[in-house]
Amino acid sequence: MLARRPTLALAFGSVLACVPAAALTVPDDMAQRMQACVVCHGKEGRATNHGFFPRIAGKPAGYLYNQLVNFREGRRRNATMAYLVDHMSDAYLREIAGYFAGLDLPYPPPQTTGAPAAVLARGEQLVRQGDPGRGIPACTQCHGDAMTGVNPAMPGLLGLPRDYVLGQFGAWRTGARRAAQPDCMAEVARRMSLEDVSAAAVWLSSQPVAPGPAPAGSLPAKLPLECGSAAR
Template sequence: MIDCLHRLHRLLCPLAVVFFLSAGLAAGVAAQPAPTTAAPAAAMAPRVLACTVCHGKEGRATPDGYFPRIAGKPAGYLANQLLNFRDGRRSYPQMTYLIEHLTDDYLREMAEHFAALDLPYPPPPPPQAPPAVLEQGRRLVQQGDVARNVPACVACHGAAMTGVAPSIPGLLGLPRDYLNSQLGAWKTGQRRAHAPDCMADIARQLTPEEVSAVSAWLAAQPVAAGGKPARTLPAAMPARCGGVADVPVAGR
């Protein structure tokens, strides 16, 4: 029954997006602000109603598990993802339809609106994997696998895994299904980022079992510090990643 409801939500959500588009983003397309002015939060909220149909009230996410939280994510990261959807580096037709005619500046205003929302995270769900699998996921997240040149997740996403401003996302507070699907999309090339696409390189090194273990462990962790991204990483990143050129890289 639950699986049936999940499938129904995924089918109905795009239809609801199209309905709300007329009251939300469509108004923004016709009245995009000049690049030098930023829309106040009160003015921006009704323009992004279409986003909240799938991503939940104020972008908090929904219990469904397939649409991630966007509230409080780093503005640079959200802007990059909107640009990736619009320009074809990420593939989800409903997202592309919503934003394909929006300018870079308007997408950045949308990103800044959601990034500025300071909303509490709910407690994580109970672990969805056996202890041995969770331990495998923990090791990969916190230590990586040096023998295969797989860096620890914390080396880029921060010790608390809440991300790093302005462009590195947090990994906590996300559903296991979503984490699984995104790592799988990087492995198969369905999700891409600006070159060098470091996440694609890392994901291709992981087995399906390791992807599942990492996702299960991350999804079971509480979100520290209100989920706010760190200002800096404690050390240089282990590899160069597109979209985060301002972050120092080890040995370079």
């Protein structure tokens, strides 16, 4: 009589029996728990310069916490994010925010290259000077001179995919993205033309990011607009 072949389960069990028990233990730490996040946001939350998903590594913890709360409470609309955070407590959302805020990782090269000089010039003007005649503050007035964000809750804008920046401005203009009132970014987005939004996104996504950028500790002056989420 022919000997029966071992089943796959038995064969797999035999292999596992040869592996030390310590090697089979999944570490219960934040890096392991956050594996669901890196599917979209890239390894360790650093994202890439391709695609729509933003970098979250190194962002101010207050900003990341605010966004997690906004997804949970419906002020930002994304079915996947809402599902992930729906039953998470404020304390755990702060723990997640603190984990990603503490990551200091290299940025990818600039996504946009070869943009028209006139578009880049307009984008830089909006970022650094704004457009006072139309009530548009400079991006640096809220996001810091280095555009790497300001603690506790203003995000950096460098290293973001161009399409992500465009998409978020569109969401603010239509009300699909909201923040704690008064919603300063929604007001800025409404004041900017589509051409202005595109120019700013092109300039931002054209800029290299030096190693080790960190959010500024504070802004040198008062915010140009009242912003409900600035200090949360």
